[in-house]
Amino acid sequence: MTAALLPVIIILLFVLRQNLIVVLGVATAYAYWAFGDGVIGNIVVDAWDAANKDILLSIPLFILAGNIMSRGGMAARLIHLMKSLTAPIPGGLAIATILSCAAFAAVSGSGMVTLLAIGTLMYPALINAGYPKSFAIGSLCAAGTLGIVIPPSIPLILYGIMTQTSIADLFIAGIGPALVLTFLMLSYAIIQNFGHREGNWDFSYVLRSLKNGVWALLMPIIILGGIYTGYFTATESAAVAVVYSIIVEIFIHKEMKWDVLYEVISETTKLLGSLFPVLMIALSLNVFLTYQEVPQNLVIWLSQRIDNPVSALLGINLFLLVIGCLVDIGSAILILAPMLGPIAFSQGIDPIHFGIIMVMNLEIGYLTPPLGLNIIIAMSIFKEKFWTVCKSTIPFLLIMLLGLMIVSFIPTISLFLIK
């Protein structure tokens, strides 16, 4: 009876349109009260212990660095560079779109920001160059999600914190799958737009674009290079990224004023204020569940029903794809990573590889109704109807599913740089 009441309360809170912090807070308090020692204050103690970890500092710092880069002129510079490099290739502008999204994602760390920054500039350019509207919308929506798996990725940091997996390793593991997805999208772009030719190489334009875009390109190299060589930890690289982005945008590009920096910090604070308190309560619930041996019992129960990693992977993929349609990526990782992680690990799936699979699954949720965040943003910036955007993304959804299957069943793609 006590256990059955919890889902009823949770559903009631969702119906009453409560924020995730309330739903999770009430669920955690109920769990402490009904199944624990009844001391609700332990939520605060556990939340405090969770917040008192320096690994969490990488989240605010990476989000701030990404926001600073996004508000400057970085997107336009990267687009110019990609356009100059891809001009003679069939479907050059389409390729430039996908590469710009991938490069900008590595700078901004956010799928939505990537779609907004690149989409606003590239959508009119693609339409004016005669590319089909459905391709333009679909490619921007799909390539915009690359920021979720390309490091520095906030969902990967969240997964690392919730499952105590190395964030540096997760970042490095994200490179292979991101390349697979980018390659698949590029192949489709070339096949679909083989007849489109933008022009010939203009070497002086390439050099000019490279000169303008070099500071943006250096950012991911500094972050990933620093982490990969062991020079920085993830948190240190985030601090370096913030200072680097301020120097580049304010002193080198001169495309940002100090008062805009204040706005950017406010914007970042807003994001953190919505994410971190939820993260603290989720970590508190995680401590409680671990103490009560819930994940262990779940693993034992499921181990009796699932007897091989293939069916475990397929089942988890299917489950996460459905969840991705309904819940945003941050909430899904905070709630599900501690539950699904032990199940996957018990089937011999590497924790780093599982993190990549989880993030890629939920990444697809950005393109699926009803919650698909990139669909909603695309409706706004491209002024198109919901179903028009949905239909445009279908080919890319299939491509991403193919990419997901490849990455799921070939762990080496994620792990080769680590091992």
Added chain:
Amino acid sequence: MIIEKTLNLLNRFEKGITFLAFAVLVCVMFADVAIREITGTGLHWSRQIGVYANLFVVMFGLGVASSEGAHLRPKFADHWLPESWNPFLTRIQEAIMSLFCLLFAIVAFQVVVETYNDAVQSIVLRVVVWPFQAVIPIAFLLTSIRHLFYTIDPSHRPSTEHERVDEKSNGDDL
């Protein structure tokens, strides 16, 4: 009028504190890396200061997120009740959020009192922890007050990110 003034004051206070805390966070974290490169030894206290500065950012950020309607909220059940109930649901939504934050503030305050009585210290900084911990009940109390105002007068309530997108796309519904 009083509600509007109080909300503006609250907003300026929270944004000011988070800006300062963010500046401290970035400076100490970068200083640690820079000084390590120059002298070969980092600042051993920088991470703990960074953690506390981050706590100020995210806790007062809770209020900033409320003031901009940016809280995470799964929306799959939004259409389960009739649309004509929306004005009533809005007040209920804000009232529950306000009550939740108030209760959390009370529980957190009790924890801070315990920490104060036990004179718990930070191992790295060797200072008492309770002033930093006190940020939690204060931030939740301020957020509770803000949502109480939204319950009393929902016209002060900010539109959410999704509502803003819907407005921009001319109400093209899902």
